[in-house]
Amino acid sequence: MSKKIGIADTMFARVDMFKVVRKALEDSQEPGIRLERYTVPGVKDLPVACKKLLEEENCDICMALGMPGDKAIDKTCAHEASQGLIATQIQTNKHIIEVFTHIDEGKDEKELYEITKNRTYDHTMNTIALLKGKSLSRNAGKGVRQGKENIGRIR
Amino acid sequence: MSKKIGIADTMFARVDMFKVVRKALEDSQEPGIRLERYTVPGVKDLPVACKKLLEEENCDICMALGMPGDKAIDKTCAHEASQGLIATQIQTNKHIIEVFTHIDEGKDEKELYEITKNRTYDHTMNTIALLKGKSLSRNAGKGVRQGKENIGRIR
Amino acid sequence: MSKKIGIADTMFARVDMFKVVRKALEDSQEPGIRLERYTVPGVKDLPVACKKLLEEENCDICMALGMPGDKAIDKTCAHEASQGLIATQIQTNKHIIEVFTHIDEGKDEKELYEITKNRTYDHTMNTIALLKGKSLSRNAGKGVRQGKENIGRIR
Amino acid sequence: MSKKIGIADTMFARVDMFKVVRKALEDSQEPGIRLERYTVPGVKDLPVACKKLLEEENCDICMALGMPGDKAIDKTCAHEASQGLIATQIQTNKHIIEVFTHIDEGKDEKELYEITKNRTYDHTMNTIALLKGKSLSRNAGKGVRQGKENIGRIR
Amino acid sequence: MSKKIGIADTMFARVDMFKVVRKALEDSQEPGIRLERYTVPGVKDLPVACKKLLEEENCDICMALGMPGDKAIDKTCAHEASQGLIATQIQTNKHIIEVFTHIDEGKDEKELYEITKNRTYDHTMNTIALLKGKSLSRNAGKGVRQGKENIGRIR
Numbered sequence: 001m002s003k004k005i006g007i008a009d010t011m012f013a014r015v016d017m018f019k020v021v022r023k024a025l026e027d028s029q030e031p032g033i034r035l036e037r038y039t040v041p042g043v044k045d046l047p048v049a050c051k052k053l054l055e056e057e058n059c060d061i062c063m064a065l066g067m068p069g070d071k072a073i074d075k076t077c078a079h080e081a082s083q084g085l086i087a088t089q090i091q092t093n094k095h096i097i098e099v100f101t102h103i104d105e106g107k108d109e110k111e112l113y114e115i116t117k118n119r120t121y122d123h124t125m126n127t128i129a130l131l132k133g134k135s136l137s138r139n140a141g142k143g144v145r146q147g148k149e150n151i152g153r154i155r
Numbered sequence: 156m157s158k159k160i161g162i163a164d165t166m167f168a169r170v171d172m173f174k175v176v177r178k179a180l181e182d183s184q185e186p187g188i189r190l191e192r193y194t195v196p197g198v199k200d201l202p203v204a205c206k207k208l209l210e211e212e213n214c215d216i217c218m219a220l221g222m223p224g225d226k227a228i229d230k231t232c233a234h235e236a237s238q239g240l241i242a243t244q245i246q247t248n249k250h251i252i253e254v255f256t257h258i259d260e261g262k263d264e265k266e267l268y269e270i271t272k273n274r275t276y277d278h279t280m281n282t283i284a285l286l287k288g289k290s291l292s293r294n295a296g297k298g299v300r301q302g303k304e305n306i307g308r309i310r
Numbered sequence: 311m312s313k314k315i316g317i318a319d320t321m322f323a324r325v326d327m328f329k330v331v332r333k334a335l336e337d338s339q340e341p342g343i344r345l346e347r348y349t350v351p352g353v354k355d356l357p358v359a360c361k362k363l364l365e366e367e368n369c370d371i372c373m374a375l376g377m378p379g380d381k382a383i384d385k386t387c388a389h390e391a392s393q394g395l396i397a398t399q400i401q402t403n404k405h406i407i408e409v410f411t412h413i414d415e416g417k418d419e420k421e422l423y424e425i426t427k428n429r430t431y432d433h434t435m436n437t438i439a440l441l442k443g444k445s446l447s448r449n450a451g452k453g454v455r456q457g458k459e460n461i462g463r464i465r
Numbered sequence: 466m467s468k469k470i471g472i473a474d475t476m477f478a479r480v481d482m483f484k485v486v487r488k489a490l491e492d493s494q495e496p497g498i499r500l501e502r503y504t505v506p507g508v509k510d511l512p513v514a515c516k517k518l519l520e521e522e523n524c525d526i527c528m529a530l531g532m533p534g535d536k537a538i539d540k541t542c543a544h545e546a547s548q549g550l551i552a553t554q555i556q557t558n559k560h561i562i563e564v565f566t567h568i569d570e571g572k573d574e575k576e577l578y579e580i581t582k583n584r585t586y587d588h589t590m591n592t593i594a595l596l597k598g599k600s601l602s603r604n605a606g607k608g609v610r611q612g613k614e615n616i617g618r619i620r
Numbered sequence: 621m622s623k624k625i626g627i628a629d630t631m632f633a634r635v636d637m638f639k640v641v642r643k644a645l646e647d648s649q650e651p652g653i654r655l656e657r658y659t660v661p662g663v664k665d666l667p668v669a670c671k672k673l674l675e676e677e678n679c680d681i682c683m684a685l686g687m688p689g690d691k692a693i694d695k696t697c698a699h700e701a702s703q704g705l706i707a708t709q710i711q712t713n714k715h716i717i718e719v720f721t722h723i724d725e726g727k728d729e730k731e732l733y734e735i736t737k738n739r740t741y742d743h744t745m746n747t748i749a750l751l752k753g754k755s756l757s758r759n760a761g762k763g764v765r766q767g768k769e770n771i772g773r774i775r
Contacts (some may be wrong), residue, residue, distance in 0.1 A: 474757075474760045474761065474762035475760065475761075476756055476759040476760055476761075476762060477763070477764060478760070478763070479761065479762070479763040479771065479772065479773055479774045480762045480773065480774055480775070481761035481773065482759060483757075483761070485767060491756070503749070504755060504756040504757040504759070504760040506717065506743065506746050506756070506764070506766065509702065509705075509706060509717065509718060510717070512706050512709065512710055513706070513709035513710060513713065513715055513716075516709070516710050516713055517713055520713060521713065524699070526748060538722065539698055539775065541628050541695075541702075542702070545699070545702045545706055546706070547652075548703065548706070549703075549706040549707070549709075549710060552706075552710055553710055556710065562690055566665075574775075576775045577774060578774045578775055595748065619653055
């Protein structure tokens, strides 16, 4: 049966992260997965957006795509959004994979773009694995980083 | 059928933000939308105010209008209010568009007024779009800022 | 029909804030309002105290009176209390007007007393208005401050 | 009828706080109160421990005894524990008296011990009063401190 | 009857913490305990992972294994994860023993490994005790530390 990934994204972000998700899904060649997109103004609107995707649009899993700004208030917003996303997951018993790139993570726009693209791409693959019930345990404890290089296992 | 936007605002704010919402709604020329206003003392009273608007006054969506002060305690109050607004959204599966201008965001009263007016105006348009089920995806990932200039997409 | 305001106060506070509430209620000359008082050790006990006043003592609205200390741990306690008070309001759909004076708000004991007295007095009037369903919108966006002078509207 | 106080304590603490509770209960000479003890590893395990004491062991009230460490991470743990204890109280409509002494509160081990002993003792008396429905209002607004000297009322 | 411990771990961690749990369980020689493993990308995914283990996989207790990074954002993530784990415990009335080692806790990789291994091992023993209903009160108030040396009781 067909499965549905809910994708909540924002107008605030400076990269079209949804496009990366679509590309990753195509590359995965996993059959029977549809995307349901819902765009909101900013990261603080993502928790209820995901709640609606999971409960009203019958999505099986969600991705919350956001790009918090670089000011103190933006960090607080991202924190509040993350708390809301975790609360939503606990209430629904469904995963919401949070993909946030902070605007000050890259030294310039080029690097910011690369981090965002790679993190979104990698987390789409994680989302598909969780959706399909494929175990991620093979990669447990290996220092895996999404959007940056893995740092590996100790011993 | 007629739709209702709940508007929760505060006595603490230094701008009549409700007036801006009313102006934006008029400008939108969207038919069949009514406003239900509920004024409370400060931002920490906004979560329950919105909860009541959504559940007791049958509003379809809310705007929470506030202007937190510039002291450390005010920042904490705003943070608590935001957490409560997100919790309320998750409980009701309805959006509450938070429109907060921090009193220290403008270099003087004139700029503070402009930011507040523009942010409230822009977010009213977002609220109407969400209420009417119009997709915001056309503007996703474009670095849209309410109250200040958009900063645009990277690539 | 008679209405009931629940008053939760603390042994930790250094001012008898309840006395100020009683005075304000008398001054208001509003008929048919009773006070139900419940004293707890400190501010972190206020959320459940209010929950009990609202649900077990059938209060229609609450005031949470507290005076957090001046150390870092006290600020954290106040923050936790505020989060709990907001959560309680969202769960019960009833207002809890938080009246906190921080012990370091006044330059000396005299000023601390004045701020506490005035803030408690003003917020009692707000509580009565909300209880009686009187709109506060006339004072919205006017920079109203409880316990200190109002700072007024911009434009 | 017999009443039951749930006592949740930790292996992490450096003082046997439970012993102090037992002594205080004896000193109080209150009849018909039993203690139900439940020991967990650290403060972050206290919220669910209290939840279980209240709901599965039918305790009427709880005390959460802990001694957070002096590092930044310990302060964060204590904060998370406190938030969980407040959430538990709101969900159960029962009091959990939090008795935390921070390891850096005393200038040496002797003082730390004294503060811990006194605070635990005083809060046991508060717990008994709340359990027995005895009003604490006589001591409201008097600057009462548990574990240290009271600082008194202003005016 | 057989009991089940849910083990949620992450790809982000740099040590295979699950392996340590398995070793500790073997060493304990406790009969009738099975492990159910569920690997997720990072610590923020642990709360819902544990919720699913407890509710969908019928685990009796959980361990949440994680290794937060050393940047400010990592500390915030760990804080959010901890809040979610506590919320999950309160909702389910079941313990989730959090085993987090911060990447900057050790002065080098060797020490980091030792702390992680010892803390995971010790907390597995605590988990087994709680699962089996064995009282930990014998060790209450003794300054017990998992992963580092105990610091002992005062007096």
